Amino acid sequence: xxxxxxxxxxxxxxxxxxxxxxxxxxxxxxxxxxxxxxxxxxxxxxxxxxxxxxxxxxxxxxxxxxxxxxxxxxxxxxxxxxxxxxxxxxxxxxxxxxxxxxxxxxxxxxx
Numbered sequence: 001x002x003x004x005x006x007x008x009x010x011x012x013x014x015x016x017x018x019x020x021x022x023x024x025x026x027x028x029x030x031x032x033x034x035x036x037x038x039x040x041x042x043x044x045x046x047x048x049x050x051x052x053x054x055x056x057x058x059x060x061x062x063x064x065x066x067x068x069x070x071x072x073x074x075x076x077x078x079x080x081x082x083x084x085x086x087x088x089x090x091x092x093x094x095x096x097x098x099x100x101x102x103x104x105x106x107x108x109x110x111x
Contacts, residue, residue: 008095015058016094017041018049019072020079020086025050028080038085058098067097 017039024030024038025046032046039046048054062068071090078084 004099005095008098011058012062012095012098013091014049014055015062016055016072016091017045018052018055018059019062020076021046021049023076024079038079040085061101062094062098065097065101068094068101071097 020039021032021035024035025032030038032043032050036043036046045054052059062072071093075087075090078087
C-alpha cells in the first residue's frame with residue numbers, strides 16, 4: 001500500500017514546481033538559475049518544468065482546484081516579496097486538496 005505522500009511526490013510536486021517555475025520566470029522575470037536555487041533543484045530541471053517535460057499531466061488539474069491555486073499564489077508571493085524558498089506547510093495543503101479532489105487517492109484521479 002502506498003502512502004498518500006508517495007503519490008504526491010510522483011505526481012503533484014513536479015506539477016507544482018512547474019507552475020511555480022513558469023510563473024516566476026514569465027510574470028516576475030526570474031532566471032532559471034534563481035528559480036532552481038529557490039526550489040532546491042537544478043537549472044536543467046527548471047528547463048524541463050518550463051518546457052512541460054515534467055509535471056505536465058497534473059498542471060491543469062492543480063490549477064482547477066481553488067484551494068491549491070490559493071496556496072500556489074501564497075507560495076509565489078512569499079518567494080517574490082520575502083525571498084523565501086518553498087513553504088512546506090502550503091505544499092502539504094496543496095497535496096491534501098489534490099487528494100480530496102481526487103477522491104482520497106491521488107493515483108485514482110490520474111489513472
